[in-house]
Amino acid sequence: xxxxxxxxxxxxxxxxxxxxxxxxxxxxxxxxxxxxxxxxxxxxxxxxxxxxxxxxxxxxxxxxxxxxxxxxxxxxxxxxxxxxxxxxxxxxxxxxxxxxxxxxxxxxxxxxxxxxxxxxxxxxxxxxxxxxxxxxxxxxxxxxxxxxxxxxxxxxxxxxxxxxxxxxxxxxxxxxxxxxxxxxxxxxxxxxxxxxxxxxxxxxxxxxxxxxxxxxxxxxxxxxxxxxxxxxxxxxxxxxxxxxxxxxxxxxxxxxxxxxxxxxxxxxxxxxxxxxxxxxxxxxxxxxxxxxxxxxxxxxxxxxxxxxxxxxxxxxxxxxxxxxxxxxxxxxxxxxxxxxxxxxxxxxxxxxxxxxxxxxxxxxxxxxxxxxxxxxxxxxxxxxxxxxxxxxxxxxxxxxxxxxxxxxxxxxxxxxxxxxxxxxxxxxxx
Amino acid sequence: xxxxxxxxxxxxxxxxxxxxxxxxxxxxxxxxxxxxxxxxxxxxxxxxxxxxxxxxxxxxxxxxxxxxxxxxxxxxxxxxxxxxxxxxxxxxxxxxxxxxxxxxxxxxxxxxxxxxxxxxxxxxxxxxxxxxxxxxxxxxxxxxxxxxxxxxxxxxxxxxxxxxxxxxxxxxxxxxxxxxxxxxxxxxxxxxxxxxxxxxxxxxxxxxxxxxxxxxxxxxxxxxxxxxxxxxxxxxxxxxxxxxxxxxxxxxxxxxxxxxxxxxxxxxxxxxxxxxxxxxxxxxxxxxxxxxxxxxxxxxxxxxxxxxxxxxxxxxxxxxxxxxxxxxxxxxxxxxxxxxxxxxxxxxxxxxxxxxxxxxxxxxxxxxxxxxxxxxxxxxxxxxxxxxxxxxxxxxxxxxxxx
Numbered sequence: 001x002x003x004x005x006x007x008x009x010x011x012x013x014x015x016x017x018x019x020x021x022x023x024x025x026x027x028x029x030x031x032x033x034x035x036x037x038x039x040x041x042x043x044x045x046x047x048x049x050x051x052x053x054x055x056x057x058x059x060x061x062x063x064x065x066x067x068x069x070x071x072x073x074x075x076x077x078x079x080x081x082x083x084x085x086x087x088x089x090x091x092x093x094x095x096x097x098x099x100x101x102x103x104x105x106x107x108x109x110x111x112x113x114x115x116x117x118x119x120x121x122x123x124x125x126x127x128x129x130x131x132x133x134x135x136x137x138x139x140x141x142x143x144x145x146x147x148x149x150x151x152x153x154x155x156x157x158x159x160x161x162x163x164x165x166x167x168x169x170x171x172x173x174x175x176x177x178x179x180x181x182x183x184x185x186x187x188x189x190x191x192x193x194x195x196x197x198x199x200x201x202x203x204x205x206x207x208x209x210x211x212x213x214x215x216x217x218x219x220x221x222x223x224x225x226x227x228x229x230x231x232x233x234x235x236x237x238x239x240x241x242x243x244x245x246x247x248x249x250x251x252x253x254x255x256x257x258x259x260x261x262x263x264x265x266x267x268x269x270x271x272x273x274x275x276x277x278x279x280x281x282x283x284x285x286x287x288x289x290x291x292x293x294x295x296x297x298x299x300x301x302x303x304x305x306x307x308x309x310x311x312x313x314x315x316x317x318x319x320x321x322x323x324x325x326x327x328x329x330x331x332x333x334x335x336x337x338x339x340x341x342x343x344x345x346x347x348x349x350x351x352x353x354x355x356x357x358x359x360x361x362x363x364x365x366x367x368x369x370x371x372x373x374x375x376x377x378x379x380x381x382x383x384x385x386x387x388x389x390x391x392x393x394x395x396x397x398x399x400x401x402x403x404x405x406x407x408x409x410x411x412x413x414x415x416x417x418x419x420x421x422x423x424x425x426x427x428x429x430x
Numbered sequence: 431x432x433x434x435x436x437x438x439x440x441x442x443x444x445x446x447x448x449x450x451x452x453x454x455x456x457x458x459x460x461x462x463x464x465x466x467x468x469x470x471x472x473x474x475x476x477x478x479x480x481x482x483x484x485x486x487x488x489x490x491x492x493x494x495x496x497x498x499x500x501x502x503x504x505x506x507x508x509x510x511x512x513x514x515x516x517x518x519x520x521x522x523x524x525x526x527x528x529x530x531x532x533x534x535x536x537x538x539x540x541x542x543x544x545x546x547x548x549x550x551x552x553x554x555x556x557x558x559x560x561x562x563x564x565x566x567x568x569x570x571x572x573x574x575x576x577x578x579x580x581x582x583x584x585x586x587x588x589x590x591x592x593x594x595x596x597x598x599x600x601x602x603x604x605x606x607x608x609x610x611x612x613x614x615x616x617x618x619x620x621x622x623x624x625x626x627x628x629x630x631x632x633x634x635x636x637x638x639x640x641x642x643x644x645x646x647x648x649x650x651x652x653x654x655x656x657x658x659x660x661x662x663x664x665x666x667x668x669x670x671x672x673x674x675x676x677x678x679x680x681x682x683x684x685x686x687x688x689x690x691x692x693x694x695x696x697x698x699x700x701x702x703x704x705x706x707x708x709x710x711x712x713x714x715x716x717x718x719x720x721x722x723x724x725x726x727x728x729x730x731x732x733x734x735x736x737x738x739x740x741x742x743x744x745x746x747x748x749x750x751x752x753x754x755x756x757x758x759x760x761x762x763x764x765x766x767x768x769x770x771x772x773x774x775x776x777x778x779x780x781x782x783x784x785x786x787x788x789x790x791x792x793x794x795x796x797x798x799x800x801x802x803x804x805x806x807x808x809x810x811x812x813x814x815x816x817x818x819x820x821x822x823x824x825x826x827x828x829x830x831x832x833x
Binding site: 116117118119120122123126127130131132133134137202203204205208209270271272295377378379381386389391392393394395396 | 535536537538540562564565566567675685686687700701702814817818819821822823824825826828829830831832833
């Protein structure tokens with residue numbers, strides 16, 4: 001019962017400000033009293049939800065915010081090289097390096113070597129310019145013995161210090177809040193003078209991968225739709241006995257571990273695998289020229305379509321179940337052909353299911369990781385494999401965060417587009 | 431010449447090499463010292479006859495109820511460690527050992543150290559990663575004077591191949607190598623040189639390569655006619671990298687990429703590839719333990735060290751240190767080398783290595799990457815080059831793969 005239902009109709013002539021409308025037995029207004037008792041139950045409800053809220057906050061929202069923050073903020077240099085960081089940030093990136101810069105640098109190198117943080121700093125700068133890692137570790141070993149003038153002393157220790165590119169790389173690393181990672185995530189380079197320029201052709205990779213990921217997701221979604229729609233139709237129209245069997249056939253793989261299903265595809269598709277053996281046996285191909293069905297894009301597409309199929313079938317099925325058969329019968333009785341009654345009456349009614357299944361499959365496949373990693377070979381890798389690569393292998397977490405941020409933005413844009421075109425209220429997940 | 435004299439001579443030679451670089455901190459010195467010592471080691475290994483059993487110079491402490499998580503590369507390599515290190519250590523100390531596998535790299539260690547929840551106690555890493563882990567403060571510094579003396583009484587500092595103890599956080603265990611191998615049953619007149627690996631006309635069929643620029647770029651250049659000692663000079667130039675990628679390009683469509691060390695022997699056995707690069711011990715193990723007809727081509731091999739590191743903040747660091755001391759003692763290193771063909775890093779271990787476990791005819795000496803017969807055209811992985819350039823080269827390698 002809602003709060004409003006306790007109100008009585010205003011009495012003609014009585015004050016209408018509500019203050020003295022109705023009083024409880026102890027003289028307080030009924031409205032206040034009611035609010036008090038409601039507050040208790042509302043608190044209780046909130047208390048029940050609180051663990052979930054905290055859990056989501058701690059395990060989902062905060063990590064995502066931290067991740068997005070990592071993509072624009074990396075203070076490795078600023079924290080470990082406190083003397084030179086502000087000076088390097090203030091430098092314009094054009095003029096010759098000054099003695100003050102060199103002095104702060106030597107001071108920091110000595111301290112960082114003592115604190116054993118020099119390796120972290122060196123790795124950070126090395127990401128901007130290859131070779132600076134050994135330059136830093138080597139110079140740090142000698143820094144304690146260096147004397148003024150420091151610029152000359154550094155250049156004497158290694159001629160790379162005379163190269164302005166070295167100092168530019170340091171300036172980029174010294175700036176903690178930086179668009180450099182997002183620039184790298186779209187194959188651009190953020191320079192010390194604050195400009196963006198595209199990477200060389202042989203190093204461009206991420207933009208292509210984003211497009212490829214979207215393309216693969218689209219293909220998988222369409223393949224799931226074409227394969228799944230008839231199955232869903234059969235499941236909702238066949239007699240219960242047969243349709244239950246079909247349902248089990250759909251659900252069994254759905255319940256099976258993702259890894260098991262993916263490795264099963266390896267056994268099926270590899271060049272000495274079941275499918276190729278059959279092809280050779282019936283003479284479609286010769287033994288020497290077996291098809292490459294796995295460890296490439298084909299393998300990724302096949303395995304992903306199979307794994308994501310239930311996510312398409314189940315929403316469509318649940319929508320089809322709810323369509324009264326009388327609609328199609330009515331259309332036919334009014335003279336529609338089979339095709340017209342399907343296309344103009346039945347199909348439009350299944351669109352919420354198609355939308356839900358399509359969105360689900362698309363969003364799942366845009367972030368797909370394990371299957372392409374296992375069966376993708378070299379050209380079946382998607383953007384999520386590169387995010388994993390930068391998390392696990394290159395240890396460039398900031399770049400991984402920037403790539404993840406862009407991926408998140410793409411998914412949100414798709415969601416928004418879907419809401420505009422189909423309407424999120426129309427989505428039925430079963 | 432009697433065996434003991436020879437080993438002594440080898441030790442003296444290697445010791446002098448080590449002393450010449452006693453304060454050798456620069457990596458160039460380390461490299462040179464390694465090269466000097468290698469010659470001595472392979473001499474000793476070559477000549478070794480029956481296994482002389484001497485008492486390991488390590489006494490087990492009591493570690494009942496303690497546990498050590500040992501992380502290594504899995505497969506035949508981990509098995510050799512289980513047989514030579516884990517089993518005697520468990521029997522001797524009463525500690526428990528949890529064995530985990532990984533595929534190299536520092537990512538997991540970094541994640542654990544930064545999260546302050548270090549579950550790995552001791553990890554088997556490549557030299558470039560050991561140097562990097564030490565630089566970045568991911569590994570505990572070790573007191574090398576704690577290491578037991580060799581079985582012949584040589585102090586540890588002189589017993590290890592000169593220069594290999596210079597990374598202050600890591601103790602070396604083996605010398606291993608990236609080689610390529612083929613199935614001699616499927617290819618009777620097999621490849622002989624590294625150039626043959628890149629020649630898909632003369633030797634048709636798929637090629638297996640590790641999915642990493644490491645060793646691949648070097649092999650590509652050697653196949654393109656660059657001498658082993660010039661490889662890193664060429665790679666330091668931009669057009670040298672272009673040249674290596676161009677060579678890789680010539681077989682790109684035929685490549686099957688592998689990541690775990692256990693994959694290449696499997697790829698060969700399944701007939702998925704005609705030849706593949708691999709870690710030499712894995713191929714040896716497939717031949718020795720499973721009687722596979724695989725043949726190793728040593729030309730253009732790229733050799734490296736594996737070392738133990740203890741991640742910073744490891745929960746069982748004390749027990750891990752005991753494990754480290756035991757596993758790098760003379761007898762343990764020698765035992766490991768009789769399970770897999772990786773050369774021990776202690777000079778005193780070499781004479782104790784005899785033949786493959788259970789097969790007295792299968793002498794281990796000629797199977798080692800450092801055996802003179804195998805070492806004619808060999809290249810040592812330049813850890814400094816890779817520490818400096820791996821970010822950029824990995825990036826370029828990945829872009830090359832995806833395009």
